[in-house]
Each structure stands twice: as C-alpha cells, then as structure tokens.
Amino acid sequence: MRLLLVEDDDHVAAALSAVLARHGFDVTHARNGEEALRALLPTDRPPFGVVLLDLGLPDQDGYEVCGKIRKRSATPVIMVTARGDIRSRIHGLNLGADDYVVKPYDTGELLARIHAVSRRTNQEDSTGPIETRITLGDVHVELPTRTVTVLGEAVQLTRKEFDLLALLAQRPGVVFRREQIISEVWQTSWEGTGRTLEVHVASLRSKLRMPSLIETVRGVGYRLVAPAA
Structure with a gap:
C-alpha cells in the first residue's frame, strides 16, 4: 500500500518511514502542507491508501490541510498530533479525518489504525457483488x-x-x-x-x-x- 507521511521533522519521518517500510508500506514523505497536496495530485501511480498527517506543519495548519485533502480526495486521513484534548479531536474528525492518534503513540496501535481505516475504505468503495x-x-x-x-x-x-x-x-x-x-x-x-x-x-x-x-x-x-x- 502507498502511504503519504506528512511530517516536518526529518528525523521523526525517517524513523517512522523505516518502520512502515518494514511492514510493507511504500512511503512518500511530504515536509509541509503544500508538498502533501501536490503529492495527492493524480498520477499514473496507484493512489495513496492512507495519509498520516501531522498537525504542526510549518506552512499551514494541519487542520486546514485536512480540509483541503477532503475536498479533493477520499483518501483516508489519520491525524497524528500532540493535541490530545477532546475539542481538538472532534474538530479534526468534523473536518473529515478518519482517525486521530495522539503522540506519543505505540507503533503497533498506529499500524492497527492504518489497517482499520484502509479496510473500512475498501469495503465502502467495493461496488461489485459480494461473494458469499x-x-x-x-x-x-x-x-x-x-x-x-x-x-x-x-x-x-x-x-x-x-x-x-x-x-x-x-x-x-x-x-x-x-x-x-x-x-x-x-x-x-x-x-x-x-x-x-x-x-x-x-x-x-x-x-x-x-x-x-x-x-x-x-x-x-x-x-x-x-x-x-
């Protein structure tokens, strides 16, 4: 599965990308909101299965980026942030995020959440007859x-x-x-x-x-x- 990681800290991104790659993900790293939105433009490559979106971006607020992603794409978005209060979570989900992970997080939990949102999306996108x-x-x-x-x-x-x-x-x-x-x-x-x-x-x-x-x-x-x- 292709995964878009939006993270401005190169050290954090490198460590997380290595973990995700070991679990079979093809990771593309975007350092800010603008790079993330460009990466989501249609290409001849398979679409991204999930976006991991850090909210503390240097060029624009992560919530704003999430809103823009949702207007142009149905790709699942998992917000990754240190903002753990309930109002921040509700705001992110109302903007169209599919899940919300608070730092510091367990890598196993993050992987489980990626699989969960991907599974839900695949089920919703399935238009063929259900094999019984x-x-x-x-x-x-x-x-x-x-x-x-x-x-x-x-x-x-x-x-x-x-x-x-x-x-x-x-x-x-x-x-x-x-x-x-x-x-x-x-x-x-x-x-x-x-x-x-x-x-x-x-x-x-x-x-x-x-x-x-x-x-x-x-x-x-x-x-x-x-x-x-």
Missing part, C-alpha cells in the same frame, strides 16, 4: 452461515479460526502481514497475539486436511494458496 461462497478445491466456505465443508463434510471451526480463514480466502494469493491479520481478526495490536495466530493457522491446516492451503511467508505473514482446478 468461496471454493478452494475441496474446501467450501459459506460466509453468511459461517460454515465450512471439506469434500462435503462439515468442519467445526472456532469463531476466530473461521474469521482467519475468511480473511485469507477472500483474497487468495495476497500476502497478509501478521499485524494486519491480528488487527482484523483479533481487533488488537498486542504483540503477544502473534503466538495465538500461529496456533490458529496450525489448527486450520489440520482441520482442513490441506497443510499447503495456508502458506507462511517468512518475516511477513501468511497467504492462502488456492488449489489448482
């Missing part, structure tokens, strides 16, 4: 009834096992980062959940009797490998 039945070789996943069958035989999954399978199955071949899976399935950024994720993946492989269905991408996360027809 997913076929993966001998495995059939029924999303409305939350049922799974293998060779016609029902497989009993826990709630989180089903949520994990459904998340991966709706985008076969796409690598989901561990942090993204934890954010979407467990709604948390707690690092200790990582071991729980590994246990659930192992359980799914065993219950579905298809160990190769869910592939581990070392150092990144997991993806579902759809069986050949």
Whole structure:
C-alpha cells in the first residue's frame, strides 16, 4: 500500500518511514502542507491508501490541510498530533479525518489504525457483488452461515479460526502481514497475539486436511494458496 507521511521533522519521518517500510508500506514523505497536496495530485501511480498527517506543519495548519485533502480526495486521513484534548479531536474528525492518534503513540496501535481505516475504505468503495461462497478445491466456505465443508463434510471451526480463514480466502494469493491479520481478526495490536495466530493457522491446516492451503511467508505473514482446478 502507498502511504503519504506528512511530517516536518526529518528525523521523526525517517524513523517512522523505516518502520512502515518494514511492514510493507511504500512511503512518500511530504515536509509541509503544500508538498502533501501536490503529492495527492493524480498520477499514473496507484493512489495513496492512507495519509498520516501531522498537525504542526510549518506552512499551514494541519487542520486546514485536512480540509483541503477532503475536498479533493477520499483518501483516508489519520491525524497524528500532540493535541490530545477532546475539542481538538472532534474538530479534526468534523473536518473529515478518519482517525486521530495522539503522540506519543505505540507503533503497533498506529499500524492497527492504518489497517482499520484502509479496510473500512475498501469495503465502502467495493461496488461489485459480494461473494458469499468461496471454493478452494475441496474446501467450501459459506460466509453468511459461517460454515465450512471439506469434500462435503462439515468442519467445526472456532469463531476466530473461521474469521482467519475468511480473511485469507477472500483474497487468495495476497500476502497478509501478521499485524494486519491480528488487527482484523483479533481487533488488537498486542504483540503477544502473534503466538495465538500461529496456533490458529496450525489448527486450520489440520482441520482442513490441506497443510499447503495456508502458506507462511517468512518475516511477513501468511497467504492462502488456492488449489489448482
């Protein structure tokens, strides 16, 4: 995902960009509001998935920048600021910000919020028919009834096992980062959940009797490998 980081402090931007890059983001750094607005102009590159907007910019107030972004783009905006009072938060959200993170913040929480606003936007932008039945070789996943069958035989999954399978199955071949899976399935950024994720993946492989269905991408996360027809 492309991400626009609007931050006037080069040291802060460099450190945060390095963290985001390690988690698979393609980061563009803008040092002020004008650079940010120029970066959002249409190009032949894929659009930005999220804007991380610091409010303390040198050329114009971050709230003003947010208002301008919202007038020309539907790109999700997460405000990042030291202004933690409730009036500032309400003002930012009323201007069209999708979320508001107060400094100092936990990096895991920031990543979870990025995934959350991105997920909401993707759901809202989806105009195609919603797929309710997913076929993966001998495995059939029924999303409305939350049922799974293998060779016609029902497989009993826990709630989180089903949520994990459904998340991966709706985008076969796409690598989901561990942090993204934890954010979407467990709604948390707690690092200790990582071991729980590994246990659930192992359980799914065993219950579905298809160990190769869910592939581990070392150092990144997991993806579902759809069986050949």
